[in-house]
Amino acid sequence: MGIAEFARDGRVVLGDRPGAAVVAAVSGFLLLDLVAKLAGTTVFFLGTRLLGGSLTVGSLLSMVVDGLLVGLAVGLAGIGLSMTYSILDFANFAHGDTVTAGAFLGWVAAYITAGLGTGAPISELFMLNSGRQLSTVSTFLPVLLGLVVAGVGSIGVVLLVDRLTYRPMREADNISLLIASIGVALAMRYLIAFVFGTQTSGVASGGLRVTVLSTVSVTDNEITLLVVSLLLMLGVHLLLQRTKLGKAMRAMADNEDLARVTGIPTERVIRLTWILGGSLAGIGGYLLVLESGTISFNFGWILLLLIFAAVIVGGIGSIYGAMAGGVLIGLVDSLALIWLPSGLSRASAFLVLIVVLLLRPSGIFGGVSTA
Amino acid sequence: MSAVDSVRDRLDALPDVGLVVGFIASIWAVMLVLAIAVGGANWANLAVGFIGSVTVLIGGYAILALALNLQWGYTGLFNIGIAGFMAVGAYTTAVLTAPTDPAAGAVPGLGLPLWVGLIGGMAMAAIIGGLAALPALRLKADYLAIVTVAFSEIIRLVVNWDGLAEFSLFGAPVGTGGATGISFKSANDVAAGLVNGVGQPLVTAADGIGVSGPNLANLTYGVILLLVVAASYWVLTRITNSPFGRVLKAIREDETVTQSLGKDTRRFKIKTFMIGCALMGLAGVLFRGQAGYISPQQFRPTITFYVFAALIIGGSGSNTGSIIGAATFSGLLFYLPARLGENISLGGTRAPGNIIDAVGGLASLDPLPLLAYIISNVSTLRFVLIGVVLIYIIQNQPEGLLGHRNEPATSVSLDRPQSRSGGEADE
Numbered sequence: 001m002g003i004a005e006f007a008r009d010g011r012v013v014l015g016d017r018p019g020a021a022v023v024a025a026v027s028g029f030l031l032l033d034l035v036a037k038l039a040g041t042t043v044f045f046l047g048t049r050l051l052g053g054s055l056t057v058g059s060l061l062s063m064v065v066d067g068l069l070v071g072l073a074v075g076l077a078g079i080g081l082s083m084t085y086s087i088l089d090f091a092n093f094a095h096g097d098t099v100t101a102g103a104f105l106g107w108v109a110a111y112i113t114a115g116l117g118t119g120a121p122i123s124e125l126f127m128l129n130s131g132r133q134l135s136t137v138s139t140f141l142p143v144l145l146g147l148v149v150a151g152v153g154s155i156g157v158v159l160l161v162d163r164l165t166y167r168p169m170r171e172a173d174n175i176s177l178l179i180a181s182i183g184v185a186l187a188m189r190y191l192i193a194f195v196f197g198t199q200t201s202g203v204a205s206g207g208l209r210v211t212v213l214s215t216v217s218v219t220d221n222e223i224t225l226l227v228v229s230l231l232l233m234l235g236v237h238l239l240l241q242r243t244k245l246g247k248a249m250r251a252m253a254d255n256e257d258l259a260r261v262t263g264i265p266t267e268r269v270i271r272l273t274w275i276l277g278g279s280l281a282g283i284g285g286y287l288l289v290l291e292s293g294t295i296s297f298n299f300g301w302i303l304l305l306l307i308f309a310a311v312i313v314g315g316i317g318s319i320y321g322a323m324a325g326g327v328l329i330g331l332v333d334s335l336a337l338i339w340l341p342s343g344l345s346r347a348s349a350f351l352v353l354i355v356v357l358l359l360r361p362s363g364i365f366g367g368v369s370t371a
Numbered sequence: 372m373s374a375v376d377s378v379r380d381r382l383d384a385l386p387d388v389g390l391v392v393g394f395i396a397s398i399w400a401v402m403l404v405l406a407i408a409v410g411g412a413n414w415a416n417l418a419v420g421f422i423g424s425v426t427v428l429i430g431g432y433a434i435l436a437l438a439l440n441l442q443w444g445y446t447g448l449f450n451i452g453i454a455g456f457m458a459v460g461a462y463t464t465a466v467l468t469a470p471t472d473p474a475a476g477a478v479p480g481l482g483l484p485l486w487v488g489l490i491g492g493m494a495m496a497a498i499i500g501g502l503a504a505l506p507a508l509r510l511k512a513d514y515l516a517i518v519t520v521a522f523s524e525i526i527r528l529v530v531n532w533d534g535l536a537e538f539s540l541f542g543a544p545v546g547t548g549g550a551t552g553i554s555f556k557s558a559n560d561v562a563a564g565l566v567n568g569v570g571q572p573l574v575t576a577a578d579g580i581g582v583s584g585p586n587l588a589n590l591t592y593g594v595i596l597l598l599v600v601a602a603s604y605w606v607l608t609r610i611t612n613s614p615f616g617r618v619l620k621a622i623r624e625d626e627t628v629t630q631s632l633g634k635d636t637r638r639f640k641i642k643t644f645m646i647g648c649a650l651m652g653l654a655g656v657l658f659r660g661q662a663g664y665i666s667p668q669q670f671r672p673t674i675t676f677y678v679f680a681a682l683i684i685g686g687s688g689s690n691t692g693s694i695i696g697a698a699t700f701s702g703l704l705f706y707l708p709a710r711l712g713e714n715i716s717l718g719g720t721r722a723p724g725n726i727i728d729a730v731g732g733l734a735s736l737d738p739l740p741l742l743a744y745i746i747s748n749v750s751t752l753r754f755v756l757i758g759v760v761l762i763y764i765i766q767n768q769p770e771g772l773l774g775h776r777n778e779p780a781t782s783v784s785l786d787r788p789q790s791r792s793g794g795e796a797d798e
Binding site: 123129165168174175178179185186189193308346347350351361 | 512513516517521522531534
């Protein structure tokens with residue numbers, strides 16, 4: 001491409017889409033600043049610091065690792081949100097609490113099996129209260145069992161919720177469904193609080209620390225999160241590419257009436273959507289607790305907006321978009337620390353969400369529906 | 372006929388003002404009965420305490436529900452950033468009215484009188500609402516919802532940020548106090564001043580039957596809030612019955628048709644959004660900042676969803692319904708269960724510390740531990756109840772208690788006449 005053509009394209013972008021131009025300018029500036037910071041140089045302009053500062057490659061890498069890990073779990077949880085959004089056509093505000101419910105089910109299972117025979121009373125184990133910290137290396141089987149229970153248990157939860165709440169109102173408009181999901185979110189969150197209390201429990205901590213690069217180290221629990229979420233994403237990919245289910249889902253998301261006319265059993269596809277999305281949400285929640293070490297009754301609710309950000313950035317309805325969006329939002333959340341004080345880094349993820357919704361509501365990948 | 376229908380028919384027979392007054396009076400009566408039942412010799416003080424707290428809650432939620440009704444019920448703007456606009460109003464008022472020479476460790480403000488702060492807070496909430504609405508109104512309803520909730524979280528994170536805890540505004544030191552919050556001129560003190568000044572004989576009389584001064588001041592504050600509700604109701608009814616309001620209803624019914632009639636619907640929507648946000652800002656100060664102190668914790672998105680629950684129970688689209696919904700939500704679903712749970716005892720059975728011990732009693736056929744556990748956790752379970760009520764209403768009665776009364780955009784009714792008794796309802 002010639003310079004003139006490039007410049008003309010640039011002018012077109014500037015004229016037609018001023019928002020995109022601003023985003024490009026800001027990103028360019030931040031990138032330049034990052035390079036300057038890594039190089040350890042500072043550029044002054046009229047006496048104020050314009051660019052640069054100092055940042056070591058090591059701390060940048062550990063930020064990237066942190067963001068990647070959180071992002072993978074958020075992306076995993078986001079797949080379900082994206083699927084219900086496109087197939088059932090509503091924003092499910094109860095998805096965050098599905099994440100919490102799955103995590104609690106999984107951790108109770110893991111905690112009780114790990115604690116059997118140690119003499120700890122069952123009520124303390126059930127309340128995740130015995131002070132024991134699990135890790136993949138020291139208690140492999142209980143952690144694995146918990147993972148399975150988190151996935152299976154949250155399937156039960158979402159199917160029950162769908163049967164009681166959403167199924168009687170399949171024909172309702174998307175705002176009514178959204179409001180119903182707010183009711184589900186409240187009821188679920190406080191049922192969990194009723195059973196497990198409102199305290200934050202520490203349940204996991206890394207059993208082994210592996211140094212990857214000279215300055216970056218990860219724990220066994222973090223490696224588990226990485227491996228499991230990548231495997232599950234691969235599994236979802238294969239499921240959608242190699243089975244008729246993927247095609248049926250895409251048809252449902254596109255045009256439900258047409259899908260029904262073509263003979264796709266819509267109610268069954270809806271159920272499979274809940275099963276797939278619910279189990280991934282529960283496992284995502286379980287893995288996040290494994291990585292962060294603590295669990296409380298509202299952690300999924302707090303995470304919900306971040307999951308929404310991932311889904312919207314990736315493009316609603318796109319499963320690959322949800323995965324990529326999750327990683328992107330995780331990275332934004334963590335890398336924002338380079339430029340912003342720690343109190344504001346979460347705000348930057350929400351800002352990305354708003355900017356994407358305003359400038360490109362179909363998501364940064366252009367709304368290619370792959371579900 | 373469902374239970375809600377029969378309640379609704381009875382409500383329908385009353386004029387609006389009588390309906391609201393009667394409804395709030397019956398909630399007061401419930402509180403009075405509860406106080407007499409559990410208070411013993413101290414019942415009068417307890418009753419004034421209960422009624423005062425419930426009135427403040429009703430007033431606060433009613434202002435918020437009215438504001439949301441203007442945005443959502445009349446114009447279809449699905450705003451779930453209420454907490455954020457409340458925070459903008461409350462923090463602006465706080466910064467404007469906090470004393471210039473605060474106590475050690477507190478944040479200074481500009482020291483202006485409270486009424487200046489209130490006007491400033493409403494204006495700032497309206498301006499921020501307008502700025503948010505400008506780009507966001509192009510979006511579909513559910514996208515608007517997500518944008519507004521994200522926006523409200525950004526506002527909360529910004530006022531929570533310690534970088535703004537104390538800064539200099541045109542040379543004057545001001546700040547938000549960060550996570551620790553900020554103290555400012557308390558609206559409660561106005562009520563207390565009124566009670567202890569003009570109402571001195573009343574205080575003496577109340578003291579005679581054991582009612583404490585602060586409780587009386589709190590009740591007075593609740594009544595003042597109800598007056599604010601009445602004023603907002605009057606203004607909103609004027610707005611919605613004006614030609615401006617007819618355009619709003621037309622936008623809700625069909626925006627494209629309204630546009631094709633030459634109305635600049637965007638401008639109408641932005642104005643409506645700003646008026647609603649100003650009211651939310653006012654509620655942020657008067658309700659959350661009643662005692663002259665606010666912190667970011669008070670502006671979590673949860674409160675937004677409580678306002679939605681209140682409005683949906685009452686029926687979106689109806690101003691009277693908004694107030695009834697706020698009273699039902701805050702009085703019967705939010706406040707009453709918590710007080711009941713505190714005051715019911717099971718004759719010596721202590722509540723177990725966790726659910727396993729509570730359920731364990733069932734093994735030996737003793738339901739008392741579980742019952743005691745449930746009672747001691749009623750303040751948690753009431754939110755489950757609120758969620759279930761929300762689901763029930765949206766499934767069975769989407770128009771709420773009074774939402775069916777929303778006026779059509781036309782001057783003559785286009786609905787088919789409703790059959791009042793018996794017969795098939797044509798839905």
